[in-house]
Amino acid sequence: MSFSIVITNWFRLLLPLILMVFIGLGIDNVIDLTRANLGIVSHLPFVLLAIAILLGHIFKQSRIAMVASALCVAYWLIQARLQTPLSSGTTILELSLLAGLLPIALVLVYSYKDSNLFSRSFIVYGAIIVMLLLWSYVTLTYFYEGGFDNINETYLYVLPQVSKLPFILVIYSLAMVLISAICVLNRNQIIDVVVYSATLLSSTTFVFFDVAYISSTLFSLIGILLLIYLLSASYELAFMDTLTEIPGRLALESDLKHLGRRFTIAMLDIDHFKSFNDTYGHDTGDDVLKLVATKLKQVSGKAKVYRYGGEEFTILFKGKTAAQAKEHLESLRAAIESYDMVLRNQDKRPKSNKQGSKIRGGGENTNHVNVTISIGVADSSESRKVSVVLKSADSALYKAKQSGRNQVCLA
Structure with a gap:
């Protein structure tokens, strides 16, 4: 395939969608395969995202490493906090906080320039992630103490025929995906397609969170795509003229x-x-x-x-x-x-x-x-x-x- 085709905005826009459709069509086989290799598959996103962070440092693509770091934290929270039924305890609230804050964390990478992991920008981004986690902890603490009366009938209102995720967050996730897709179509830079793919697949995870092993499957796919984009970024540096684009x-x-x-x-x-x-x-x-x-x-x-x-x-x-x-x-x-x-x-x-x-x-x-x-x-x-x-x-x-x-x- 010609390099000029691979870097077109439409190819980059459709690739994660096509892969996601294939997974959806074969979801039963994916579930069976995951169940048979649960120990490996459940840890695969951590491995892929860690490799993406390392390569981001080597290739001086710190913004892709930032995205991988945010996704790694999100997947850890899913594994550590969200493995109980959504109707129990604060699981639905924690899922809602994650679904609302992760797209914001992904968009924040646009505020920085690419460098290595020891740069000031990467440290600041890490501090922002920690602050978002602390804010979520304070929100959950307030909920435990009796705050947010009738939150399940307002902000956490769910349409079961659409998703187990609160309906307002379904609309929000769709809007964030569309905005990131527009960036790919208009600008078509590596960081645009990275943020778009991460937003699309993570939002799909949250919307269909009740599907078995959806998080390990789609976060593994995100990790694979990030590795592809990192290689594409280094490839573009050789094949694209940076001044004239x-x-x-x-x-x-x-x-x-x-x-x-x-x-x-x-x-x-x-x-x-x-x-x-x-x-x-x-x-x-x-x-x-x-x-x-x-x-x-x-x-x-x-x-x-x-x-x-x-x-x-x-x-x-x-x-x-x-x-x-x-x-x-x-x-x-x-x-x-x-x-x-x-x-x-x-x-x-x-x-x-x-x-x-x-x-x-x-x-x-x-x-x-x-x-x-x-x-x-x-x-x-x-x-x-x-x-x-x-x-x-x-x-x-x-x-x-x-x-x-x-x-x-x-x-």
């Missing part, structure tokens, strides 16, 4: 092996980029690279885009000739040329209009700049060897540069 050179080399019989390769370069950096500063130069990458993501023709290196990008068209791809590339070139980029740091603007004349649009008092791109295009009609076509596209790019820039040149 599009696939990098390694991803390109991987996808070049699966182009098929007909394809087109376009090499793209930002005009006068060195002069732009010298004139406006490297921070603004980075903004230009991000802008171009954003526009590249919008290119039509079902193209795939990559950062080749520096200010150079590559675009792949499967099943298209160079002539067919040229229309899409011309639209891309025009869209970038017409885009007015606002300068954020006015101190780094050129002192004179002449100094930035090659790359600036507007008059002397303008707050905007415009960039242009040159594109070289070649297709598989020249050769079936990808390396030959890539070299030909690069030569066409050089020709576009020599011919005045800001144009699309076919090999």
Whole structure:
């Protein structure tokens, strides 16, 4: 499976749902298997989550380790406190507190940046988890002393045909899952899918808490997914360009092996980029690279885009000739040329209009700049060897540069 498919937001959104559906369809077999290996299965979530915490430290993915830590504490509470019928004692109240506080603990990881486990952020997060546990203890103590009159008819009101969990918490859990799913669809970062998967599976555990061995089954699945996401995070660091957030050179080399019989390769370069950096500063130069990458993501023709290196990008068209791809590339070139980029740091603007004349649009008092791109295009009609076509596209790019820039040149 292509790496570009694996990291799509829809794949990441549907994967835990599909796995959960498979478990639901075979729940009787899962129960029988768990019952036969109860000693191992009941401790499996602890093992998987502990490995996730360790790898989170090694890969400097402390936020995933935070999620694993919160889940580990939640599973320990389930095993230690919630193995009695929901109708007995304070079991339903304790389950409700856990179902309400765990999604909050998961969302809190967005407040921190990734590091190792010995960072200040991880220690602070651990302290917050302890505070939530203390608050829950105080709440339970108050309940023991006769507080919360009629709580079973109000906040803990249950619709048995829906769930044994209080109905208000069922709605709350659904809302938290939907919010985390929206984050996956809009941002599609590793931490988004981690929080989404953990929220989805833990909330499903609480909603269907009366199903035998549901906690050990779904928390084991969460542990497995966290390990997959940790490996995916390290994989992305190698295959994704962190500045532009599009696939990098390694991803390109991987996808070049699966182009098929007909394809087109376009090499793209930002005009006068060195002069732009010298004139406006490297921070603004980075903004230009991000802008171009954003526009590249919008290119039509079902193209795939990559950062080749520096200010150079590559675009792949499967099943298209160079002539067919040229229309899409011309639209891309025009869209970038017409885009007015606002300068954020006015101190780094050129002192004179002449100094930035090659790359600036507007008059002397303008707050905007415009960039242009040159594109070289070649297709598989020249050769079936990808390396030959890539070299030909690069030569066409050089020709576009020599011919005045800001144009699309076919090999």
